[in-house]
Amino acid sequence: xxxxxxxxxxxxxxxxxxxxxxxxxxxxxxxxxxxxxxxxxxxxxxxxxxxxxxxxxxxxxxxxxxxxxxxxxxxxxxxxxxxxxxxxxxxxxxxxxxxxxxxxxxxxxxxxxxxxxxxxxxx
Numbered sequence: 001x002x003x004x005x006x007x008x009x010x011x012x013x014x015x016x017x018x019x020x021x022x023x024x025x026x027x028x029x030x031x032x033x034x035x036x037x038x039x040x041x042x043x044x045x046x047x048x049x050x051x052x053x054x055x056x057x058x059x060x061x062x063x064x065x066x067x068x069x070x071x072x073x074x075x076x077x078x079x080x081x082x083x084x085x086x087x088x089x090x091x092x093x094x095x096x097x098x099x100x101x102x103x104x105x106x107x108x109x110x111x112x113x114x115x116x117x118x119x120x121x122x123x
Contacts, residue, residue, distance in 0.1 A: 001027035001096045001112035008092060008117030011084055015121070019079040021114050028075040032103035034110060035068060035079045037090035037119075044093065048079060049103040054098030057103065061087075086123040091116040 007019040023033065034049035039040070048068035049056045056068050067080040077094055095110035097103060 001031075003027075003093070003094050003096060003112060003114035005094045005114035005117045008119045010120040010122065013085055013123045015083065015084050015120055016080070016082045018081070019092055019117060019119075019121060021079075022070040023075050023077055023094070023096060025075050027096045027112070028070070028077070029072070031100055032097035032109075033070070033077050034097065034103065035077075036092065036093045036095055036110075037088075038108055038116070039090050044107040046105045046107070047092070049105070050077070051103050052100050055103075057105075081119070084119075084121045085119050088119060089121050090117050090118070090119060093117075110115050 003026045005021045035047040036044040037047050038044045050056045050068045065083045069078045093116050094114040096112045097110045
């Protein structure tokens, strides 16, 4: 699978950003997709996942602020991030999994990764 992420940048606290990830078509329609983030010196952590049939799951820290979605016509995965906080500053990655149901929470469940895109939130 091929994934290409974009959309990161710098924003002030309380602001919004939208990340995009173009995914190869078979992977996009078949497997779980997710957004992860990595803080310096830490393991990647799940932000949100979406199953092929649309079921979504979020980390507690982003519930109500972030929304994961898919646009089928352009094979693109999105992460809309609102009410950004300085604690959201991290490198963000999109990923695809090997499974199509019960999307995993661990990065180990995902076998293909896009390049990271940096999100920096200043307070």
